[in-house]
Amino acid sequence: MNDPGRIQPTACTLESTRTAAGAPLLEVAGLTVLLEVDGAKRAVLRDVSLTVQQGEAVGLVGESGSGKSMTARAIDRLLPRGAEVQGSIRFGGADVNALAGADLRRYRNQVAMIFQDPRAHTNPVRRVGDFMTEALRTNLGVPAAEARRRAVDMLSQVGIEDGDRRLRQYPHQMSGGMLQRIMIAAALLTEPRLLLADEPTTALDVTTQAEVMAILDGLRRDFGLAMLFITHDLELAAAICDRTVVMYAGQVVEVRASTLLHTDPLHPYTAALAAARPDIGQTAHRLRAIPGRPLSAFEAPPGECAFAPRCAHAGDICRTAVPALIELDGGISRCALARELRGKLQEAASG
Amino acid sequence: MANTNGAPVLEATGLRKEFGDLVVVDDISFRLPLGRSLAIVGESGAGKTTIARMIVGLEPPTRGTIIACGHDRSRPARSTRDRRRRGREVQIVFQDPYTSLDPRQTAEGTIDEVLRLHHGWPASRRRARTAELADLVGLDTRQSRALPRSLSGGQRQRVAIARALAAEPAVLILDESVASLDVSIQAQVLNLLADIRDETHVSYVLISHDLAVVRQLTDETLVLHCGKVVERGPTARVLDDPQHPCTQRLRASAPRPGWKPRRQALPTAE
Amino acid sequence: MSAAVPLSGPVSRRHRVWAMVRATGPAGIASAIIVAVAAFLALFGPLLAPYPPNLPNLSLSWVGPTGGHLLGYDFEGRDVLSRLLAGAQTAMLGPLAVVTVSMTAGTLFAVIAAWRRGASDVVISSGLDILFAFPGILLAVLAAAVFGAGLIAAAIALSIAYLPYVARVLRGAALRERSQPYVAALEVQGASARSICLRHLIPNIAPLIVAQATILFGYAIVDLAAISFLGLGVQPPTANWGVMISENQSGIVQGYPLPALAAGVCIVVVVIAVNVLGERLIEQAQAAHE
Numbered sequence: 064m065n066d067p068g069r070i071q072p073t074a075c076t077l078e079s080t081r082t083a084a085g086a087p088l089l090e091v092a093g094l095t096v097l098l099e100v101d102g103a104k105r106a107v108l109r110d111v112s113l114t115v116q117q118g119e120a121v122g123l124v125g126e127s128g129s130g131k132s133m134t135a136r137a138i139d140r141l142l143p144r145g146a147e148v149q150g151s152i153r154f155g156g157a158d159v160n161a162l163a164g165a166d167l168r169r170y171r172n173q174v175a176m177i178f179q180d181p182r183a184h185t186n187p188v189r190r191v192g193d194f195m196t197e198a199l200r201t202n203l204g205v206p207a208a209e210a211r212r213r214a215v216d217m218l219s220q221v222g223i224e225d226g227d228r229r230l231r232q233y234p235h236q237m238s239g240g241m242l243q244r245i246m247i248a249a250a251l252l253t254e255p256r257l258l259l260a261d262e263p264t265t266a267l268d269v270t271t272q273a274e275v276m277a278i279l280d281g282l283r284r285d286f287g288l289a290m291l292f293i294t295h296d297l298e299l300a301a302a303i304c305d306r307t308v309v310m311y312a313g314q315v316v317e318v319r320a321s322t323l324l325h326t327d328p329l330h331p332y333t334a335a336l337a338a339a340r341p342d343i344g345q346t347a348h349r350l351r352a353i354p355g356r357p358l359s360a361f362e363a364p365p366g367e368c369a370f371a372p373r374c375a376h377a378g379d380i381c382r383t384a385v386p387a388l389i390e391l392d393g394g395i396s397r398c399a400l401a402r403e404l405r406g407k408l409q410e411a412a413s414g
Numbered sequence: 415m416a417n418t419n420g421a422p423v424l425e426a427t428g429l430r431k432e433f434g435d436l437v438v439v440d441d442i443s444f445r446l447p448l449g450r451s452l453a454i455v456g457e458s459g460a461g462k463t464t465i466a467r468m469i470v471g472l473e474p475p476t477r478g479t480i481i482a483c484g485h486d487r488s489r490p491a492r493s494t495r496d497r498r499r500r501g502r503e504v505q506i507v508f509q510d511p512y513t514s515l516d517p518r519q520t521a522e523g524t525i526d527e528v529l530r531l532h533h534g535w536p537a538s539r540r541r542a543r544t545a546e547l548a549d550l551v552g553l554d555t556r557q558s559r560a561l562p563r564s565l566s567g568g569q570r571q572r573v574a575i576a577r578a579l580a581a582e583p584a585v586l587i588l589d590e591s592v593a594s595l596d597v598s599i600q601a602q603v604l605n606l607l608a609d610i611r612d613e614t615h616v617s618y619v620l621i622s623h624d625l626a627v628v629r630q631l632t633d634e635t636l637v638l639h640c641g642k643v644v645e646r647g648p649t650a651r652v653l654d655d656p657q658h659p660c661t662q663r664l665r666a667s668a669p670r671p672g673w674k675p676r677r678q679a680l681p682t683a684e
Numbered sequence: 685m686s687a688a689v690p691l692s693g694p695v696s697r698r699h700r701v702w703a704m705v706r707a708t709g710p711a712g713i714a715s716a717i718i719v720a721v722a723a724f725l726a727l728f729g730p731l732l733a734p735y736p737p738n739l740p741n742l743s744l745s746w747v748g749p750t751g752g753h754l755l756g757y758d759f760e761g762r763d764v765l766s767r768l769l770a771g772a773q774t775a776m777l778g779p780l781a782v783v784t785v786s787m788t789a790g791t792l793f794a795v796i797a798a799w800r801r802g803a804s805d806v807v808i809s810s811g812l813d814i815l816f817a818f819p820g821i822l823l824a825v826l827a828a829a830v831f832g833a834g835l836i837a838a839a840i841a842l843s844i845a846y847l848p849y850v851a852r853v854l855r856g857a858a859l860r861e862r863s864q865p866y867v868a869a870l871e872v873q874g875a876s877a878r879s880i881c882l883r884h885l886i887p888n889i890a891p892l893i894v895a896q897a898t899i900l901f902g903y904a905i906v907d908l909a910a911i912s913f914l915g916l917g918v919q920p921p922t923a924n925w926g927v928m929i930s931e932n933q934s935g936i937v938q939g940y941p942l943p944a945l946a947a948g949v950c951i952v953v954v955v956i957a958v959n960v961l962g963e964r965l966i967e968q969a970q971a972a973h974e
Contacts, residue, residue: 126596127567222677268457269623273667276675295597298669325671339601341630343653343668349608350630352601356566470872491874498874506872514865516884527883528873574869581873 086156087114088289089138089257093150096130096137104147105361107133109313111150112388115257120283120290122300122321125310126336128359131293134310135261138291139176140167154257172202175250179262181242185234192230195249203253217248221278240271247279251286258283258290265294276303297324297337309333312369313360315388318395326409329396332370334408368399376404421484423448423584423617424469424504429478431464431641438464440641442478446585446634451611451618453628453649455664456638462621465638466589469619470506471497483584502532505578509590511570515562521548521573522558528580547576550613552606568599572606579610587619592627604630625668629653637661708964715964718957719898725769726776733766737923746940758932758943760921768950771923775951778835778918779904785843787897790850795881797851798858809855812848820845820907821914828916835908838917842907846900853896857889891969898962902955909951925951 096108108130115121125131136142138152140159152159154170162170178184185194196210205213215226221244223229234242243263250258260279264272280303283290294300300307301321309317309330317330328334338351355373363369368386371377378400386399398404424446431439439461446452454462467473469480471487479488483503491497508514515524525544529535535543548558551572562570571591578586588607592600604627610616622628628635628649635652637645637660645658656662666676706713730737734752744761747753755764797808820842827841828834861867862885870880886893909926911917918924920931928947936944 126598269625270457270663270667273675274677277677280675281677296669297597298671298673301671302669302673302675336597337671339598341601341604341626343626343629343665343670346629346650349605350601352605353598354602356568356599357596472868472871494874494876497871501872501874504872506869508865508869510865514869516866516888518887519884527875531873531875577869577873 085117088117088119088155089113089115089291090153091134091138091150092153094134094137094152095149096133096142097147097149098143099145100361105359107313107360108137109360111310111313111315113308113315113318115289115291117256118287118289119306120280120292120304122304122307123291123293123310124295124297124300124307124336126295126357128312128357128362129310130313130360131295131310132261133313135176135259135291135293139171139174139259141176168202172198172253173255174257174259175253175255176259176261177243177246177250177263179265181239181246182234184246185242187234189233190230191232191234191237191245195230195245195252198249198253213252214248217252218245220251220282221245221248222274223248238271240267240275243267243271243275244278247275247282251282251288254286256289258288259293260290261293262295263292264299272299279303297333297340301325309336312358312363314369314397315395316370316397320393323392323394327392327406328408329391329394329401329405330370330398331374331376331404331408335373335375368397376400376408422446423483424619425479425481426465426469427479427481429465429468429480430476431461431468431473432476438641439468439475442636442638442641442643444636444643444646446617446619448584449615449617450634451620451632453620453622453632453635454638455622455625455628455635456660457623457664459640460638461641462638463589466506466587466619466621469585470504470587471500498531501583502581503583504585504587505581505583506587506589507571507574507578507591509593511567511574511594512562514574515570515577517562520559520561521553521565521576524573524577525580528577532581543580547580550579550610551576552602566599568595568603571595571603575603575606575610579614579616582614583616585617585619587621589621590623593622593624600627607631625653625664626670637664707968708961711960712964715957715961718953719961722772722776722954722957725772726780727773729769729772733763733769735763735766737762737766737770738921740921746935746938748940748942755946756940756942758928759935760931764928764943764946767923767928768925768946771925771928771947772950774835774912774918774922775905775909775925776954778839778908779901782839782842782846782904782908783897783901785840786846786850786900787893789843790847791854791886791893793847793851794854794858795885797855798862799877799881799885801859801862808851812851815844815848818845821910824907824911824916825914833916833919835912835918838908838911842904842911846904850896850900854889854893857892858885861885861888892966895962895965895969898958898965902958902962905951905955905958 091111091113094108094111095106097104097106111130111134113121123131123134137148138159142148148160154174159170192211192214195214196207199205199210199213200207211230214230218226218229223241223244229245237245263279264275267275276299292300292304301324304321307319307321307324308315309332311332317328317333319329324333325337328337335351335353339353341347341350353373358369364372366384367382368377371381374381380399386397388395388397389401391401391405422445427443429439429442430437442465444452454465456462464473468475469482471491474490475488479486481487482500485503487500491500522544525547526540529540529543553569553572553576557565557569562573565573592603595603607618608631611618618631620628620632632649635647635649636643637652637658639660645652645656645661652661653665656665739762741761744757745759746757748756750756753763753765755768758764758767793808793812797805823841823845824838827837831837867880867884870884908917909929912924912926913930915930918927920927925947929944932944932947935941
C-alpha cells in the first residue's frame with residue numbers, strides 16, 4: 064500500500080511547457096505538501112507541477128480541497144508551521160524553499176501576492192499611504208516623498224484619481240472594490256516579476272469584479288508581469304489567462320490553453336465543471352450536476368484516479384493506479400483515457 | 415400551504431426602508447403569482463437583502479405594505495402565534511451555510527424542532543416527516559444524524575432548505591443561497607430546488623448577483639439600483655435584451671465562455 | 685469554502701467533558717485534579733478532620749508538627765490540619781454560592797440586553813456601569829454595617845459586586861450569537877424569544893459561562909477570605925482559611941509561621957488551580973468558535 068507520506072514525484076519536464084523564450088520564471092515540480100491535522104500527517108497537495116513563463120498569465124482553477132490556494136501559499140512561503148514540503152519550487156532558477164534573510168526579502172519583492180479579502184490583510188489603524196509605501200521605503204530604501212509620488216501615480220493607473228487624498232485615508236473609509244484596487248496598486252509598486260492573485264475578486268460585486276479584472280489584465284500586460292490567477296471560476300480564469308491549470312483533490316489534472324478549455328477539454332473533470340455551470344443565455348431543464356462532492360487530497364481513495372468515483376467515463380484502468388500526466392495537443396491531462404476521450408468530452412457535456 | 419384564491423402569493427406595494435437619513439429601499443412594488451419565481455438582482459447596497467429581510471419580518475418597513483397569502487405583514491407580528499403563522503407562509507434560506515445552523519443541533523433535531531413549533535404531532539409522526547424531508551433534500555441517514563461541523567457546505571444548505579420546507583411555506587426566499595457553494599455542488603442544489611418546486615409548488619424569491627443562476631431558476635426578474643427598481647420583466651427578456659444601463663452593465667460583467675473584461679466608461683463613485 | 689470534515693458521531697456528555705479537560709494540557713489536567721480534590725474536601729472536610737477543629741487547648745499553643753499532628757497546633761492549641769479540613773467547607777461553599785448567584789443573574793441580564801438590544805440594552809448596560817463603581821470589599825463592609833457581620837451578608841454583597849463583570853463578558857458573547865443567521869432562521873420560523881434563548885443562545889455560550897464561573901470562583905475565594913480576615917465574614921471560632929490567617933498572623937513574627945502560612949497556601953493553590961482551569965477552558969471555548 065502506498066505510504067501517503069512519501070509520494071513519488073513525477074517532475075514535469077515536458078518540453079511543451081517551455082516556450083522559445085527560455086527558462087520559465089516560476090517552475091513548480093513534483094510539489095507535495097503534508098499538513099499536520101489532529102496529530103496525523105495529511106497530504107493537501109500531491110505531485111503538483113506547473114510553470115509560468117515570463118510575462119505569461121496562468122490561471123489556477125479548482126473547487127474546495129483542490130489545493131489551489133495551498134499552491135499559492137507554498138510559492139509565497141506562507142505555509143503553516145509544521146508543513147512538510149517535498150518537490151521543488153524554483154523562481155528564476157533559484158530554489159525558493161532554500162531562501163533566507165536578504166534573499167527571501169528580495170524574493171518577496173519580486174513575487175507580490177493579492178489576497179481575497181483586502182480588509183483581512185490591511186491594518187485598520189494605519190493609513191493607506193503608510194501601508195502602500197512601506198515596502199518601498201524599508202526594503203528598497205526609497206525616500207518617503209518619492210515613494211508617495213510613485214504610489215499616487217500607481218493609484219491613477221488603477222483608476223483612482225484623487226490619490227493624495229486616498230493615501231491619507233484609512234481602510235474602513237473605503238469600499239471593498241476600492242480597497243482591492245489599492246492592494247493591486249500596492250503590489251505593483253515594488254515592480255514584481257510575478258503576481259500571485261488568490262481569488263482577488265471573489266468577495267466583490269460582479270460589476271466591480273469586471274472592473275478589477277480589467278485593471279489587473281491591462282496593468283499586467285503594460286508592465287509585462289507574469290501572473291498566477293487563482294479562482295474557482297473557470298470562465299474568469301479563461302478571460303485573462305493564456306493558459307489554465309485545473310486542479311482536483313490536490314493534483315493537477317489538466318493544463319490547457321484558455322481558448323481551448325471549453326471547446327476541447329482534455330480531462331473529464333474540466334468538461335464536467337464547465338457543463339455544471341448554468342448558462343446565462345438559456346434555461347436548461349436540469350443542470351448537468353456531477354454526483355458526489357469535491358475531495359481533498361487526503362480524502363481521495365489511494366491507488367486510483369481521484370475523480371474516478373464521480374466520473375461518467377471511468378473505466379477499469381482508472382481504478383488500478385493514479386494516472387500519470389500525459390501530453391496531448393499542446394496541453395497536459397491526468398486522465399488515463401485522455402486519448403480515447405479526446406473530442407468526446409465536449410459532446411458529452413453539451414448532451 | 416395557505417390557499418390564496420387566485421390572488422398573488424406575495425405582494426409588495428410602495429416598500430420603503432430608511433436607516434436614519436439613508437434610504438436603502440425606495441418605492442419597491444411587485445407581485446408574485448402562485449407557483450412562479452421571482453429574482454431580485456443588483457449590486458451590493460442596492461437593497462436586495464433589506465427587501466428579503468422585510469418580507470420575512472426581520473426588519474420592519476418604514477413605509478409600504480407586504481401581503482403574503484392574503485395576510486398583511488407590513489407591521490411586526492404582535493404575538494408569537496402570529497409570528498408562527500407568518501412562518502408557515504414565507505420562509506428563508508440564508509447565504510452562509512456555516513452560520514445558518516445551530517452548531518449543537520443535528521439535522522434531524524433542527525427539522526424536528528420546526529415541526530414541533532408548527533404542529534401538535536406525536537413523536538412518531540414527526541420522525542416520519544423528518545425522514546421524508548431529509549430524503550426530499552437528498553440527505554442520507556448518516557448525514558441527518560450528523561452535527562453541522564461534520565457536514566460540507568452543500569450538505570448544510572440542504573439542511574437549511576429542509577428546515578425551511580418543514581414549515582410548508584408558500585414562498586421561499588433564497589438569499590444568495592447557492593453563492594457560497596462549489597460549482598459542482600451549486601448545480602446539485604439548483605437541480606434540487608427545481609425538483610422541490612415541481613413537487614411542492616412553492617414559489618421562490620431569489621436574491622442573487624449571479625445572472626446565470628437567475629436564468630436557471632426564475633421566471634421574472636427585478637433589477638435594483640440604489641434601492642429603486644430600474645427594470646423588470648420576464649427573466650429571459652431582461653437578460654437577453656436589457657434596456658436599462660444598469661442591467662446592461664450587470665449583463666456585460668457576467669463571466670462566460672469567451673468573455674473579456676473591459677474597463678467601464680462610467681467612473682465608479684465611491 | 686472548506687473541505688468536509690470526517691464524520692464524528694454523537695458522544696456522551698461525560699465523554700465530551702473529559703475530552704475538553706484533557707485538551708487543556710498537563711497544566712489543565714493538574715488543575716482539574718486539584719479542583720476536584722478541593723470540591724471533595726468542601727463537602728466532606730469536616731468529617732475527615734482527625735481532631736476536633738474547634739476545641740481549644742491553650743497549653744498546646746504554637747506547638748510545632750509532632751506525630752499525628754502533621755501541621756502542628758495553632759494559637760489556641762487546635763490541630764491545624766483539622767482546622768484546614770474543616771475550614772475548607774466555609775472557604776469554598778461561600779464562593780460557590782456567590783458564583784451561582786452572580787452567574788445566574790449576570791447571564792439573565794446579559795441575554796436580555798443582547799436579545800432586546802436598543803433601549804433595554806442601554807438601560808441594562810448603564811445599570812451595570814453604575815455597579816462597576818463598587819468594589820466587592822467595599823460593598824461587604826457596607827453590608828456588614830447594615831446587616832451585621834456574617835458569611836451570608838458578605839456573600840450577597842460580593843454577588844452584587846461581581847454581577848457587572850459577568851454580564852459584561854456574557855453580553856458580548858450573547859450579542860455575537862444573537863446576530864448569527866441560525867437565530868434569525870428560528871425567529872422567522874416563529875419560535876419564541878424564550879425558547880430561542882434557552883435552547884439555542886445560552887447553550888452555545890455555555891462553554892464561556894463555565895469558564896467564566898471557574899475564574900470567578902477563584903476571585904470569590906480570595907475576596908471572601910479577605911472579608912473574613914477583616915472580621916466581617918465568617919466569625920471565629922468557625923474554621924475558615926481566611927479567618928485562620930487572621931487569627932494566626934501574630935505567630936508569623938513570633939517564629940511560628942506554619943498555621944497562617946498553611947492556610948494561605950491552601951487558598952493560593954486552589955485559586956491558581958481554578959484560574960488555570962478556567963483560562964484554559966475559555967481558550968478552548970474561543971477556539972471552538974472559530
